[in-house]
Amino acid sequence: MSAPEQTPGGSYAPALETPRSPYRRSRSTHTNWELYGWLFMRMSGVVLIVLVFGHLFVNLMTGEGIHQVNWGFVAGKWSSPFWQVWDLLMLWLAQLHGANGVRTIINDYAERDGTRFWLKMALYLASAIVIVVGTLVIFTFDPCADPSQTFDFCRPAIDNVPTVTSPNS
Amino acid sequence: MSTFETSPSETNAESGPAKSAARAAEGSGGAKPRPGGNESKTGEIPSFDVTLRIRRYDPEADSEPHWEDYHLTMYGTDRVLDALHKVKWEHDGALTFRRSCAHGVCGSDAMRINGRNRLACKVLLKDLNLDKPITVEPIKGLPVEKDLVVDMEPFFAAYREVMPFLITKGAEPTRERVQSQADRERFDDTTKCILCAACTSSCPVFWTDGQYFGPAAIVNAHRFIFDSRDAGSDLRLEILNDKEGVWRCRTTFNCSEACPRGIQVTRAISEVKQALIARRM
Numbered sequence: 378m379s380a381p382e383q384t385p386g387g388s389y390a391p392a393l394e395t396p397r398s399p400y401r402r403s404r405s406t407h408t409n410w411e412l413y414g415w416l417f418m419r420m421s422g423v424v425l426i427v428l429v430f431g432h433l434f435v436n437l438m439t440g441e442g443i444h445q446v447n448w449g450f451v452a453g454k455w456s457s458p459f460w461q462v463w464d465l466l467m468l469w470l471a472q473l474h475g476a477n478g479v480r481t482i483i484n485d486y487a488e489r490d491g492t493r494f495w496l497k498m499a500l501y502l503a504s505a506i507v508i509v510v511g512t513l514v515i516f517t518f519d520p521c522a523d524p525s526q527t528f529d530f531c532r533p534a535i536d537n538v539p540t541v542t543s544p545n546s
Numbered sequence: 547m548s549t550f551e552t553s554p555s556e557t558n559a560e561s562g563p564a565k566s567a568a569r570a571a572e573g574s575g576g577a578k579p580r581p582g583g584n585e586s587k588t589g590e591i592p593s594f595d596v597t598l599r600i601r602r603y604d605p606e607a608d609s610e611p612h613w614e615d616y617h618l619t620m621y622g623t624d625r626v627l628d629a630l631h632k633v634k635w636e637h638d639g640a641l642t643f644r645r646s647c648a649h650g651v652c653g654s655d656a657m658r659i660n661g662r663n664r665l666a667c668k669v670l671l672k673d674l675n676l677d678k679p680i681t682v683e684p685i686k687g688l689p690v691e692k693d694l695v696v697d698m699e700p701f702f703a704a705y706r707e708v709m710p711f712l713i714t715k716g717a718e719p720t721r722e723r724v725q726s727q728a729d730r731e732r733f734d735d736t737t738k739c740i741l742c743a744a745c746t747s748s749c750p751v752f753w754t755d756g757q758y759f760g761p762a763a764i765v766n767a768h769r770f771i772f773d774s775r776d777a778g779s780d781l782r783l784e785i786l787n788d789k790e791g792v793w794r795c796r797t798t799f800n801c802s803e804a805c806p807r808g809i810q811v812t813r814a815i816s817e818v819k820q821a822l823i824a825r826r827m
């Protein structure tokens with residue numbers, strides 16, 4: 378079926394309260410992108426309920442609650458592969474879910490194609506940075522990096538730090 | 547001009563008016579007999595004063611649409627359409643709106659009444675809050691041509707795109723195409739559509755850029771996708787799998803709320819989504 382010939386709307390007087398872009402739909406793409414995006418929002422949402430509320434519960438409700446959250450607490454959690462995987466999943470799912478959600482909103486509200494394109498580029502860039510930096514932190518986090526920490530397991534490491542001595546002194 | 551719609555004298559049965567007077571009094575709307583207006587003659591239809599606030603736009607004179615108020619004396623049996631008629635016939639003949647059947651069949655007079663998409667011919671004045679002006683606007687998301695008349699072409703273009711006609715395969719049967727009651731029941735709800743556009747023009751996703759197929763096109767695709775006699779489901783599903791297809795639906799339920807035929811529009815859209823997912827799996 379060819380695209381309908383009558384595509385009024387845009388040609389109407391600018392006096393219209395809600396000027397519309399003409400009804401002009403790009404031909405069907407024959408991909409399932411939107412289908413997968415829709416499914417992903419729901420599946421990641423279900424998993425996020427468990428991850429986010431589990432995260433909040435463990436951090437804020439157990440132990441000393443919010444007062445326990447400090448460098449040491451995070452260091453303790455990330456020394457366990459279980460919490461590393463938990464937080465990694467939470468990071469990726471929330472970030473992809475959030476980015477896809479904001480993509481939807483940009484598609485809705487951006488009025489010009491240029492604006493839409495650049496907003497999405499900014500969104501993808503920001504999401505990529507957060508995912509990369511976040512993943513890096515989860516896997517390369519060094520509990521001994523903070524000089525004021527008092528972990529026992531950091532001590533020998535500190536003792537072993539070679540003192541820089543100049544051969545001339 | 548006096549017509550059967552605005553003149554109570556035509557309703558000559560005694561019980562009918564009395565009943566509607568009682569109904570008007572118990573209704574949640576503000577319809578009350580005018581003081582002194584209904585005391586002597588039982589059976590007279592209660593009348594009341596209403597303010598109709600209409601969104602007017604004349605493309606030849608106005609640069610912007612504007613609101614205009616009309617103070618009318620109406621009756622307990624009158625609908626918003628009767629009030630519009632009264633304005634057009636007695637106050638301002640230039641008022642422009644569509645209507646044909648006046649009985650909720652043709653789908654011509656969908657408009658935004660007190661912020662909700664309704665058929666003007668199916669909303670009784672007495673069911674509205676009459677303490678405040680009743681606002682009447684054109685449906686949103688389609689270009690306004692004049693007053694309450696919008697350009698329906700984008701709406702019908704989307705409708706045509708889903709191929710709302712029977713597509714068959716193979717040789718023409720010599721008899722009717724037999725269908726079981728259960729198979730007929732499967733798409734019964736979506737056969738009721740009168741293409742009034744109340745649903746599509748209530749959808750916030752359609753409001754944003756008008757490229758979304760919209761609930762009505764999906765409802766009419768649903769009517770054939772789930773028809774056991776139809777062989778074009780795959781084509782229609784492919785069309786609705788588009789970027790502007792069912793996946794843009796955000797389950798707002800505005801469409802179901804707006805439909806004057808009581809079609810479970812959001813449900814129909816979800817069934818199409820489900821069919822698309824089932825087809826992939």
Ligand code: HEM
Nearest residue numbers: 418419422423425426429471472474475478479481796797
């Ligand atoms: C508690 C777990 C969560 C659940 C169950 C959930 C569920 C959902 C679902 C089902 C949608 C799709 C809505 C639609 O298509 O109509 C959605 C959209 C969205 N979600 Fe989530 N989500 C969760 C957490 C998050 C988080 C952590 C973020 C932010 C990073 C987020 C940001 C968004 C955004 C921006 C949208 C788009 C909104 C829209 O379409 O209007 N969600 N969410």
Ligand code: SF4
Nearest residue numbers: 739740742743745805
């Ligand atoms: S589905 Fe209901 S609201 Fe939508 S066009 Fe059909 S009759 Fe009108």
Ligand code: FES
Nearest residue numbers: 648650652653667
């Ligand atoms: S005039 Fe026909 S549906 Fe209202």
